[in-house]
Amino acid sequence: MVYISDFREVGRDDVATAGGKGAGLGELVRAGLPVPPGFLITTGAYELFVRDNQLAGRIQEYAALPASATPRDYGEASGQIRALFSAGTMPDVIAAEIREAYRQLGPGHDPGPGPGPGAGMETAVAVRSSATAEDLASASFAGQQDTYLNVYGADALIDAVINCWASLWTSRAMVYRAREGIRPDQVRLAVVVQQMVAADAAGVMFTANPANGRRDQIVLAAAWGLGESVVSGAVSTDDVVVEAATGKVVSRRTADKEVMTAYAGRGTREEPVPASRRHQPVLDDAAAALLAGYGTRIARHFGSPQDIEWALADGRFFILQSRPITALPEPAGEVPRDWSVPYPKGLYFRASIVEQLPDPLSPLFADLIDGSVSRSLHALMDEAFGGNSLRDTDLGLPVINGYAYYYYRTAALWRLMGKTPAAVRALIRGEAHMGVQGWRDYSHPRYVRVVEAWSAKPVADLGGQELLEGVSALLDAGTVYYTAVQSIIPIATSSELAFQKFYDKFVRQDGDPPAATFLLGYDSQPIRAEKSLFDLAGWSRDVPGLTEAILATPTKSLARAQLSGTPPSGMDPGLWQQWEDRFQQHLDRFGHTVYNLDFVNPVPADDASPLLDTLKFYLRGQGNDPHRRQALAAARREDSTNRILARLHPARRKAFVRLLRWAQGPAPIREDALADVGLGWPLMRRMLRELGQRLVAAGLIADPGDVFWLRHQEVGSAVEFGLAAPGGPAAITGADRPVLAEAVAERRLSWRGQRSATAPQMLPEIRWLQRSLAGMMPEGSQDQQGNTIKGVGASQGRVSAPARVLAGPEDFSLMQPGEVLVARITTPAWTPLFAMASAVVTDVGGPLSHGSIVAREYGIPAVLGTGVATRRIASGQRIEVDGGAGTVTIVQSERD
Numbered sequence: 001m002v003y004i005s006d007f008r009e010v011g012r013d014d015v016a017t018a019g020g021k022g023a024g025l026g027e028l029v030r031a032g033l034p035v036p037p038g039f040l041i042t043t044g045a046y047e048l049f050v051r052d053n054q055l056a057g058r059i060q061e062y063a064a065l066p067a068s069a070t071p072r073d074y075g076e077a078s079g080q081i082r083a084l085f086s087a088g089t090m091p092d093v094i095a096a097e098i099r100e101a102y103r104q105l106g107p108g109h110d111p112g113p114g115p116g117p118g119a120g121m122e123t124a125v126a127v128r129s130s131a132t133a134e135d136l137a138s139a140s141f142a143g144q145q146d147t148y149l150n151v152y153g154a155d156a157l158i159d160a161v162i163n164c165w166a167s168l169w170t171s172r173a174m175v176y177r178a179r180e181g182i183r184p185d186q187v188r189l190a191v192v193v194q195q196m197v198a199a200d201a202a203g204v205m206f207t208a209n210p211a212n213g214r215r216d217q218i219v220l221a222a223a224w225g226l227g228e229s230v231v232s233g234a235v236s237t238d239d240v241v242v243e244a245a246t247g248k249v250v251s252r253r254t255a256d257k258e259v260m261t262a263y264a265g266r267g268t269r270e271e272p273v274p275a276s277r278r279h280q281p282v283l284d285d286a287a288a289a290l291l292a293g294y295g296t297r298i299a300r301h302f303g304s305p306q307d308i309e310w311a312l313a314d315g316r317f318f319i320l321q322s323r324p325i326t327a328l329p330e331p332a333g334e335v336p337r338d339w340s341v342p343y344p345k346g347l348y349f350r351a352s353i354v355e356q357l358p359d360p361l362s363p364l365f366a367d368l369i370d371g372s373v374s375r376s377l378h379a380l381m382d383e384a385f386g387g388n389s390l391r392d393t394d395l396g397l398p399v400i401n402g403y404a405y406y407y408y409r410t411a412a413l414w415r416l417m418g419k420t421p422a423a424v425r426a427l428i429r430g431e432a433h434m435g436v437q438g439w440r441d442y443s444h445p446r447y448v449r450v451v452e453a454w455s456a457k458p459v460a461d462l463g464g465q466e467l468l469e470g471v472s473a474l475l476d477a478g479t480v481y482y483t484a485v486q487s488i489i490p491i492a493t494s495s496e497l498a499f500q501k502f503y504d505k506f507v508r509q510d511g512d513p514p515a516a517t518f519l520l521g522y523d524s525q526p527i528r529a530e531k532s533l534f535d536l537a538g539w540s541r542d543v544p545g546l547t548e549a550i551l552a553t554p555t556k557s558l559a560r561a562q563l564s565g566t567p568p569s570g571m572d573p574g575l576w577q578q579w580e581d582r583f584q585q586h587l588d589r590f591g592h593t594v595y596n597l598d599f600v601n602p603v604p605a606d607d608a609s610p611l612l613d614t615l616k617f618y619l620r621g622q623g624n625d626p627h628r629r630q631a632l633a634a635a636r637r638e639d640s641t642n643r644i645l646a647r648l649h650p651a652r653r654k655a656f657v658r659l660l661r662w663a664q665g666p667a668p669i670r671e672d673a674l675a676d677v678g679l680g681w682p683l684m685r686r687m688l689r690e691l692g693q694r695l696v697a698a699g700l701i702a703d704p705g706d707v708f709w710l711r712h713q714e715v716g717s718a719v720e721f722g723l724a725a726p727g728g729p730a731a732i733t734g735a736d737r738p739v740l741a742e743a744v745a746e747r748r749l750s751w752r753g754q755r756s757a758t759a760p761q762m763l764p765e766i767r768w769l770q771r772s773l774a775g776m777m778p779e780g781s782q783d784q785q786g787n788t789i790k791g792v793g794a795s796q797g798r799v800s801a802p803a804r805v806l807a808g809p810e811d812f813s814l815m816q817p818g819e820v821l822v823a824r825i826t827t828p829a830w831t832p833l834f835a836m837a838s839a840v841v842t843d844v845g846g847p848l849s850h851g852s853i854v855a856r857e858y859g860i861p862a863v864l865g866t867g868v869a870t871r872r873i874a875s876g877q878r879i880e881v882d883g884g885a886g887t888v889t890i891v892q893s894e895r896d
Contacts, residue, residue: 019130202227360402
């Protein structure tokens with residue numbers, strides 16, 4: 001036969017003709033695994049159908065949508081293309097081959113598979129789509145095309161094949177391919193036809209644990225009846241975790257299985273599970289071990305973790321399909337649950353600088369930051385409260401389960417409270433290098449001088465000890481600077497609150513704008529960075545061919561080329577040189593903003609991918625002009641101010657003006673100060689990676705980035721023994737792998753487990769104390785239940801839109817225009833995403849934090865300090881954000 005293949009005739013190299021699913025089944029059959037009998041209709045049949053019905057040109061016409069296309073556009077295009085298939089006629093040669101292959105399949109010759117109810121003497125088959133861009137290691141297209149179950153009769157089979165071909169053009173499949181950069185003319189569809197399995201039970205199996213990434217665990221999901229409902233998530237499943245090496249059941253959860261999918265006369269239906277089996281485990285330990293054994297065998301055959309569909313009939317397992325697991329997380333250790341404190345007689349808070357350390361700390365940063373913060377705070381306290389105000393053990397930044405906490409001895413807190421009035425007066429006067437004046441005259445210039453002094457020394461020429469000294473000096477300068485910045489925040493907070501209370505009580509009338517209107521429209525470093533990026537997009541559009549070249553080049557390729565200084569593949573060198581020079585100017589000004597203070601995290605100067613995604617957003621003509629937005633906000637501010645002043649009594653007008661000017665002064669300065677916290681971070685990271693490269697050459701670690709996962713003592717010992725000298729040190733001999741490779745791997749494993757924990761805001765966990773101090777903490781309650789999450793309304797407005805939960809800059813490329821940005825915290829480096837977001841929701845923050853100020857500048861709702869948003873909300877879930885009420889409501893569908 002020309003258009004039909006036996007499974008044994010195809011394998012992993014035949015994706016072009018068999019599609020991903022068909023090629024995978026061929027591999028399973030070749031490996032001797034129990035696969036239900038069937039046959040494959042190759043992509044050649046699809047091509048002949050399209051050619052005979054003269055569909056190719058019209059398909060490309062409908063499918064060639066612009067980058068700005070909306071979901072509605074994709075839906076309309078999909079409907080038009082699928083209508084073409086429905087009106088098409090199956091070529092006689094293909095129909096004849098399908099009928100013959102179906103006849104040869106025959107009913108009931110295998111003990112497991114068999115015809116569905118009502119099928120008579122004809123064979124019941126499953127008809128599944130197998131696209132050429134499907135089940136690949138680089139991208140999962142699972143569920144993008146259609147499957148038809150319990151199909152019997154040759155005529156019904158032919159109809160199902162045509163419907164499968166048409167499903168290559170569902171709107172969800174078209175959108176997915178567009179996101180993955182796959183052109184409409186690059187895809188074809190094969191069709192898999194398999195004898196139905198009269199399944200007693202079915203489910204899916206992952207040969208690596210998708211929850212924690214562990215490759216030594218196999219996860220089984222099982223339900224009674226057919227497996228399609230398990231794949232679609234329509235029924236509850238038993239979940240069993242099996243140790244891959246031994247087949248031992250590690251854990252199980254037996255669900256209350258109310259419904260199951262069963263055969264209908266044609267197709268399938270849902271029916272109640274018999275009462276005797278609702279709470280009965282689908283798989284006992286022996287069956288789970290046997291199935292897991294098949295999983296181990298399949299993963300070994302393919303050489304990568306697999307997502308497998310299986311069925312159980314008459315005590316026999318059948319493998320229905322296998323595809324690579326995509327987006328599998330890195331293996332993670334156990335999630336910590338014991339939050340015992342290292343030092344008694346004190347309190348531990350996750351506030352202030354810790355707010356910009358939302359994740360567990362990398363080992364090297366943890367070792368360095370504690371001493372750096374302690375020295376900085378001791379110096380500040382001595383200046384603010386008088387010399388020797390604190391003892392060495394009175395405060396610090398210790399780590400508990402990887403998370404940083406501010407630590408204060410209780411006795412020290414009482415001593416400082418008695419001296420607070422004097423410290424407040426010093427803060428207001430700008431003494432002790434604090435406040436706006438102290439930041440402008442001392443803290444910022446000093447930080448700049450330290451960075452410039454170390455920047456003048458070529459990193460490659462520095463000895464190992466000098467590199468360590470440079471890192472410590474820059475980190476100390478950064479923490480001293482951050483401590484000074486923290487003194488600006490209460491000034492900005494108190495001035496804004498004082499103005500707001502006075503305005504709301506003594507000035508505001510019906511129709512007057514909210515108090516925040518009088519504080520918007522000013523320039524600040526995050527706003528200047530946004531305008532610079534927008535202007536860069538405008539300049540790029542004026543260079544012939546540049547916009548098209550940037551949009552056609554993958555973001556990661558552009559970012560790598562920016563670091564290396566070489567044009568990306570396929571881009572004209574002349575265009576690249578013009579572009580690279582201008583973009584580097586932007587990075588020189590704004591590339592030091594941090595997403596997370598831990599120096600294990602890249603800054604934009606190291607990886608410009610997040611900025612490039614925003615730039616592409618502007619190049620596509622999306623987003624608003626920030627210059628115009630700022631001008632409108634400034635005009636509203638001045639107009640509102642003039643209208644208010646015109647009606648106020650002189651005495652009240654004088655108080656209004658005084659409080660307004662007080663509030664307007666520090667607000668943009670606070671944003672300027674926060675944006676420069678990471679001024680030394682790009683150089684610090686270059687120094688550490690230089691150390692890392694030398695330690696790789698010495699055989700201590702496998703990758704320069706592993707240096708961040710070493711302890712300070714380990715790096716110091718390497719330096720002391722001359723293993724980090726410039727010029728290529730001699731490698732340690734006799735080691736077949738890096739000496740510290742295992743330690744680095746274990747620390748990464750532990751860190752990933754810690755990252756899944758919810759760190760208490762305050763320790764010890766004394767309920768009455770936590771309740772009494774809750775209003776001072778940057779997060780809301782972590783015990784919130786129900787569909788409505790409460791936080792702090794930071795920017796007014798109401799929006800209902802899909803959520804996009806982002807852990808950090810590595811996720812920024814997932815953000816789509818119009819989605820709600822949901823994050824642990826936002827720093828100035830997150831500002832480019834606000835141009836795309838319809839609203840902002842965070843775990844940490846308040847009405848006067850960075851996120852609230854920027855959200856008000858953008859005119860989008862914001863609810864901050866929810867404490868639980870990133871754990872309770874999933875990407876793609878529709879939520880309603882009410883910035884006025886300070887609530888986020890999870891909008892559930894009937895199916896949910």
